[in-house]
Amino acid sequence: MKNNILVDRPREIALKVLYDVNVNNAYSNISLKNALNTSDLSAIDRAFITQLVYGVVRNKSRIDWIISKFSKTPIKKISPWVQNILRLGIYQIVFLDKVPKSAAVNESVKLGKKYGHHKIGGYINGVLRHIIRANSGDLMPERNDEIKYLSIIYSHPKWLVKKYIEDFGPIAAKEILEKNNLSPDITIRTNTLKISREELMELLSQEGFEVKKGKWCAEAIIVHNISNIEDSPSFKKGLFQIQDQSSMLVAHILNPLEDQLVIDTCAAPGGKTTHIAQIMKNTGKVIARDIYQHKLTIVKKNVERLGITNIQLEDFDALKIDEKLFNKADRVLVDAPCSGLGIIRRKPDLKWNKNPEDIASIREMQIKILQNASNYVKKDGFLVYSTCTINPEENQDIIEGFLDSNSSFKLLPIEAIADPMKTHEEIQKGYLQIFPHVDDIDGFFICRMQRI
Numbered sequence: 001m002k003n004n005i006l007v008d009r010p011r012e013i014a015l016k017v018l019y020d021v022n023v024n025n026a027y028s029n030i031s032l033k034n035a036l037n038t039s040d041l042s043a044i045d046r047a048f049i050t051q052l053v054y055g056v057v058r059n060k061s062r063i064d065w066i067i068s069k070f071s072k073t074p075i076k077k078i079s080p081w082v083q084n085i086l087r088l089g090i091y092q093i094v095f096l097d098k099v100p101k102s103a104a105v106n107e108s109v110k111l112g113k114k115y116g117h118h119k120i121g122g123y124i125n126g127v128l129r130h131i132i133r134a135n136s137g138d139l140m141p142e143r144n145d146e147i148k149y150l151s152i153i154y155s156h157p158k159w160l161v162k163k164y165i166e167d168f169g170p171i172a173a174k175e176i177l178e179k180n181n182l183s184p185d186i187t188i189r190t191n192t193l194k195i196s197r198e199e200l201m202e203l204l205s206q207e208g209f210e211v212k213k214g215k216w217c218a219e220a221i222i223v224h225n226i227s228n229i230e231d232s233p234s235f236k237k238g239l240f241q242i243q244d245q246s247s248m249l250v251a252h253i254l255n256p257l258e259d260q261l262v263i264d265t266c267a268a269p270g271g272k273t274t275h276i277a278q279i280m281k282n283t284g285k286v287i288a289r290d291i292y293q294h295k296l297t298i299v300k301k302n303v304e305r306l307g308i309t310n311i312q313l314e315d316f317d318a319l320k321i322d323e324k325l326f327n328k329a330d331r332v333l334v335d336a337p338c339s340g341l342g343i344i345r346r347k348p349d350l351k352w353n354k355n356p357e358d359i360a361s362i363r364e365m366q367i368k369i370l371q372n373a374s375n376y377v378k379k380d381g382f383l384v385y386s387t388c389t390i391n392p393e394e395n396q397d398i399i400e401g402f403l404d405s406n407s408s409f410k411l412l413p414i415e416a417i418a419d420p421m422k423t424h425e426e427i428q429k430g431y432l433q434i435f436p437h438v439d440d441i442d443g444f445f446i447c448r449m450q451r452i
């Protein structure tokens with residue numbers, strides 16, 4: 001690296017995050033959060049870096065297809081720094097309207113000179129200018145193989161495109177692929193132990209945020225123009241938790257009552273557990289467990305910040321059985337580890353990191369965790385199973401299998417919690433499948449059962 005070359009700072013930060021994701025297999029959201037954890041970046045720079053990183057990760061296979069078409073050097077022979085400089089440049093040229101194309105090229109060339117060998121600037125300049133001159137048709141693959149075409153255009157692995165088509169049909173599959181590449185809303189949950197939604201909206205507006213009510217949950221606020229909401233005084237005072245509305249629905253469907261005993265078997269980082277505790281108004285007890293001690297530390301921080309006093313944290317493997325809790329709990333939540341296919345908008349690397357074999361092994365874990373957890377539910381108590389995925393194998397199939405071998409449980413209809421849910425026929429059956437392309441919130445599955 002040559003330090004004497006002046007480069008654009010936001011683009012350089014985005015490049016380093018992409019390198020970290022690409023070479024060190026870092027998660028883009030975590031690497032990005034670390035990179036933005038500095039006080040000397042403006043809100044505009046933060047937003048631009050975020051857009052660049054997620055834009056490249058979301059559209060990676062389309063961008064790489066373009067590189068392969070316009071570069072004489074095969075992509076595998078290009079160094080990782082230069083690959084990512086090209087990706088950033090192409091993303092700006094092909095996907096962003098507001099960045100002048102000349103700026104995209106010039107800044108990429110400068111990054112190339114800083115991070116590559118001395119002749120690389122000419123190569124980057126050549127490839128990018130060639131792309132600028134190309135017709136839009138040259139930037140699209142041929143459509144002779146539909147799966148391959150959709151996989152490139154929407155930048156998803158072929159197995160996943162195929163799976164979406166098999167599970168939901170070709171029209172819905174295309175809508176899902178398209179939606180997965182868009183940025184989701186950032187939603188927060190009002191901590192009603194400390195403040196009302198209206199008061200918090202007023203306060204956040206005064207702090208300069210654009211806010212609107214979420215329509216699915218009475219505590220939900222959608223916040224626009226945020227890049228560092230965790231730095232806001234209201235966050236530090238514990239007035240809210242960042243959480244999507246799908247995730248908020250889980251605690252409402254679990255419907256914990258004051259003074260009850262609730263067990264949350266997979267609790268970290270604590271979104272639902274703190275919501276449950278909040279609904280119980282700090283009464284009763286929530287036993288919040290997770291297998292990872294370091295993740296429980298995050299739950300602890302959230303619990304303290306939010307002023308919650310009825311949560312007992314326990315480091316416990318849900319694949320093991322805990323006989324002392326048999327038939328003890330009024331409510332048990334299994335927010336199971338899953339493939340996360342409902343939250344690709346938030347974690348775009350998921351689509352590159354998962355494969356069909358992963359789903360098979362996750363399923364085994366889900367079946368075991370649900371079976372173990374069911375022992376803790378007392379008579380008439382509720383068992384809620386939820387995931388942030390949309391594929392039936394991890395959702396409806398798990399529940400059908402569970403009910404087939406556990407006749408002491410029945411599905412319990414989910415009463416309409418918010419107006420939009422009334423449109424979901426399934427809630428009468430006892431489960432709710434939420435899709436981002438239909439509902440515009442995270443893809444979730446939530447099922448409620450009762451021990452009879």
Ligand SMILES: C[S@@+](CC[C@H](N)C(=O)[O-])C[C@H]1O[C@@H](n2cnc3c(N)ncnc32)[C@H](O)[C@@H]1O
Nearest residue numbers: 266267268269270271272290291317318335337
């Ligand atoms: C979907 S996340 C839970 C999200 C959490 N309920 C929330 O709302 O913030 C699944 C969690 O299960 C945990 N986990 C994975 N395997 C586990 C096991 N065998 N026992 C307990 N927890 C486990 C993971 O560490 C992860 O935190």
